[in-house]
Amino acid sequence: MSMRHQPNNAIHNLEVNVLSSTTPAVKSITESNLNGRFWLKLDGTDVKETLQHSVKDIWNGDVDLNDGQLEVLRTEYQSRLAWINSVHSTTEEDLKTCLETGLVNLELDVKFLQDAFKKATDDFRKKMNKKNANSEMLKGLNWEVVECNTLLQQCLAFMSTFKSDSVSRSAIKSTSQEYQIYLKNLFKKKRTAATHILVIAISDEQRNVKPYALQIQYLPYRSLRDQYVRYITAPIKDALTQAGIHVVGLVTGGEFNYLRTQGDTGPLHTWQLVHDSKEVVRKMSKATLESMLTYAGELDPEAFDKVLLDPRAGLSHAALTGQRPQSVEDAEKLLSYHVAASMQRNGFDCEAEYVSTVAAWHEASDGSLRGMGQLRHCKANYQMLNYIVADLMPWYQENYDFTYIDVKQ
Incomplete structure (x- = not known):
């Protein structure tokens, strides 16, 4: 993907050219679902870090926010x-x-x-x-x-x-x-060399008719903060609304994650937090890890052992033991509706509820799973949210006010 330097007003004029309702690309994606709801989707990719200066005096490879x-x-x-x-x-x-x-x-x-x-x-x-x-x-x-x-x-x-x-x-x-x-x-x-490119696209919520997504803007960057992402997407949402497109929100996925700050300085990806957590966990004893897992969800490891012996569950030993790191297929086998059904058959109701909740949430959040109704999508997300807050505020069914949560807990 090219990162050739362009005048600063090129991106600000998106609502005039790219996001016009008469633009063929925008017209094709909106006509596929006239009454559809659309999301802004953020994704990213890494690029080779290099600065170029051509004989025609063109700059390439720079960060341009x-x-x-x-x-x-x-x-x-x-x-x-x-x-x-x-x-x-x-x-x-x-x-x-x-x-x-x-x-x-x-x-x-x-x-x-x-x-x-x-x-x-x-x-x-x-x-x-x-x-x-x-x-x-x-x-x-x-x-x-x-x-x-x-x-x-x-x-x-x-x-x-x-x-x-x-x-x-x-x-x-x-x-x-x-x-x-x-x-x-x-x-x-x-100059500052870009290491990643942020791609902004619009996508039909159902994603069951092509084109599934339309890329409308890209930004070469080195690090980003949430505040900037909100700032840059606000005018795009307004332009889409003016073009007659019903925009309901913004989602992220793929390699791109919001950047957080650790300490006073240094923006970093969410995967860095995961990496740091793994480093901490490696230094913990087996007894400490078992006590943390028991406290976190009070899940019985025997439930997964029983599922492994059930051919109808479709759970493999590699998926259960995590032999293939970052394998989406193994993760979906481990936390699936079939595994939840097997746990129910074996009398592990608590574990079955947990697995089915995560499986439904994954189905609602994963953009590659299309055709999920809006009501089911909303219920799955709220079910996951309630499962999380149940430990932090057991009274959530009577008083759904997060301000009463003890943040020191």
Whole structure:
């Protein structure tokens, strides 16, 4: 997927072009279900982290959150490029004033490159002092140090040339090509490479008629926060409503997850929280884990042993023991209606309720399972919610007010 830089107003004008009710793509998805309810779906994919600058002066690979920062950086680059090209036609009287402008920019470059060089050196030394340092990572960090130092020396050399009393237009013209290469490499240090692309699509709630989803926008990013996701999707919802499309909400799935913050700084994916939890669990004793599982749901492990012996349940040993991590097929075998029915036949009613609740919730939340009615969808989600809050507020049937939950519990 291309991440070519475009003007900042391109995404803001989606309601005029992409989201128009007369656009063939939008028309096809709305005509498939005239009275349908539609969801905004967020998904994402990772991309190779690289910054590109073509011979046609096109930037690729940058983070562009539609906040104007990339546009400002691009404008600054074009302005400085125009400056070095304009020096050739400057009169001798105006040359001094023109050079003063260039020197101001170079002084700012010195500060930026000194900070970048110090950071690159600190990062390299920090990794170098580790016993298990990766050699490829060290090479990359070392190149960063060399590049920052080289750019700093080039910057100082240009300053020396422009400050010279004998400087002339011909002398500046002779350094013009080198200065343009310097600018190109300098702004690569100022740019931020995207590591992921957020894709925003609209999808019919039933998802039983093609097209199942229509991609309407993408954003190259490195990290995102919930607040920004809400900010960027609000105008899209308004544009869809104006186009006569009934938008009922926003869902996420696939590889993309909302980002949270851990501590004071550092946005991270939800999978990082899962990873951290796994690291903590690995250090726990078997007795501790068993006590936590017993407290969490009071589920009897024997219930699953009985199900494993029941051929009608369809539960495999690999699915029960988790031999294939991240296997969706095994997860669906472990928590299925067939497993719940087998537990009921064996007298494990509590365990059967838990499995059937999770299975229904999965069916309601998984976008790949189509044709589920809205009422059943709503009931499954509320059943899961009530199952969770039952431990936190046993009185939820009498008073469904979450403000009374003890958050320290």
